[in-house]
Amino acid sequence: MKVDENLMISAAGEERCAHCDALLALGGEPHLFRAIVREVDATALGPQVRIAPERYTPAAIVARLTLCPGCLTQLRVSVGPRSTADHRGRALGAALPD
Ligand SMILES: [Zn+2]
Numbered sequence: 001m002k003v004d005e006n007l008m009i010s011a012a013g014e015e016r017c018a019h020c021d022a023l024l025a026l027g028g029e030p031h032l033f034r035a036i037v038r039e040v041d042a043t044a045l046g047p048q049v050r051i052a053p054e055r056y057t058p059a060a061i062v063a064r065l066t067l068c069p070g071c072l073t074q075l076r077v078s079v080g081p082r083s084t085a086d087h088r089g090r091a092l093g094a095a096l097p098d
Helices: none
Strands: 007-009 015-017 023-025 036-041 061-067 074-081
Touching: none
Parallel strands: none
Antiparallel strands: 007 015, 015 023, 036 061, 061 074
């Protein structure tokens, strides 16, 4: 089943890149478990981050780019404190119907 333009999920819950067929997660693994996660400074996202986060919080704020390990297509981006492993969680795969 094609979830969006970048992600396919099999009936067994295996996630693959829709562009290059790279394995992103086996059934039962967390969503995008085998994807590459790259942290960059949040201001690197461009005009979406208009003011440096340091103006509002003492926490280091980073952008996490989740990329396909096969073709480097960006699958997800999230912004949050560096101190959290992944503030948006990885529960999407678990929430899909059987
Ligand atoms: Zn790919």
